[in-house]
Amino acid sequence: MLLNRLITAMGTSGKEHEIREIILEEMKKYVKDVKKDKFGNLIAHKKGKGPTVLLIAHMDEIGLMVKSIDDKGCIHCSEIGIIEPLSLIGTRVVIPVKKEHIHGIITLKEISNNEDPDNVPKIDSLIVDTGLTKKDLLERGVEIGSYINIQKTVGFLGSKKFVCGKALDDRIGCYILIELAKRIRKFNSNCNVYFVFSVQEEVGLYGAKTSIYNIKPDWAVGVDVTVADDFTGNATRRIGHGPTITVKDAEMLADPCIDSWLKDLAKKKNIPYQLEVSEGGTTDALNIAIAKGGIPTTVVGVAIRNLHTPVGIAHMDDINNAIRLLELLLRDPPMVCLT
Template identity: 50%
Template structure:
């Protein structure tokens, strides 16, 4: 079911927070035949509208990925940077990067440290300000190419399959996986849902959930789903609760919100009836667009549906396509026949 070529195309696209244009263009072309209207709001969110009857449903997945931004360039041409989004310093060592200069010319570089560059022993993890980007160019050459303070820097990595064709490894799984799931839902939704549906591909989630905040305010949904990934805990844990290949994740609690209990119970019921495996996510770290939607106006019942991935916020994220397929199936069933009584109860 999952279109792996489309997923990989989305993963490879340049689209850090604030620079989602390429991702948005890919998605817009893909979904145009399946919705009644497509708009891009002032924040940069891509909003696809399927006309229907109340209640109004909002489904969101964020387009942006983590990255870097040039803070300064020293006299030797070394590029100092600031992070965009939550990136662990450990994942930066030896990382390849890409910057867009004048006339959209792409310049490659690698992240290094003085110790690594000069072959010294690294006894402890370097601090953020000890890393720099080496492009092999001088300061003057970088300036001529248009690389300066404020230039955005994307992390790059080749996509590969591991073990079997069902396990994909690469960059930007957070949240291009969610985008690919939402695209598949859109392609099927018009035939099965009579509701007023707003499918929103949001911007700047990694910076502060901003796109979901502005779009939810305008849409005024009656209830909502955010599609996003979560950290798998199956690498070493004996009693893992979120294992890749073992099912869809539904958020009970994350760092900033409690998933709507009525929607979650409904999803669990669907999962049992349709034999779609579900893993409940209880976490003390990280949050999603669902928080911004939930806090919009007078409050919107919302939860998070997604898939577990290993090595989140790195360029070697790992996801299982069975989970992606099951997530699409669960959401289609969710929108096919929402039980009115449950939502009447949740909206009182």
């Protein structure tokens, strides 16, 4: 299953080569013009008549990096992206060095009676235990700056509609873009489409900023995930209740014309959707929206539980409905939003 391959592939920010090769292999089946730019983004161009549209999803995932190795062989870490430290305790990790992978477990010293058990651990209090000495680690190539990857995990919960695994943020978006490329190959799209698979979103939305230089889109859609809030009292982003259409996030106001068009398309075809207004986080869409004097931009997302942890949870219906909605958008683009 393609989604499984995307989720299990390694691709921490700055080291996206493994996931990029998988996406490149898939996109070449459906789009002739697929290139890697100098920064590492993958850009596929499906020529067509009508407005030029940019769809963007990021390839990279959160991870860790070796910050230091103490005399006991304990590896101290630095975050790549934002990670919830509490969720890392007990997580299996892999450190790729030279021609081997060194396996380890993220651990925390035991809480003594003199410490407050309510104190939430921070990344500084976590270590990676590999069972090796400092000398062994150094000899095998582990050094300051070595990447520490979350071990591959993917599967389903009790219901096969609930997929779980690492890097759902944003391999779900990558999967959606590949499926869209597959679908529009079978009909003449009313758009000139650029599919962008960006790098280094988790550390600063950098891939989006560089990818836009050689593209002149009339409008754009970010395809990403968002945090599910269905365990709260006033839920607005529930998994299994449709893709989200962003109205506002922490740093971006979505284009109201594109949002209105998406809502109308969803209503016509009975596709469930949820509107997102949030105060936390943003996406690659921000750097697209403020490029080149301003580009009308919104985000179509999939709500997931356990965002930015080693194992997220998403609903396949939301993923498939996001694909349906975006396919409709490419078939029937909002020409009115160009005026």
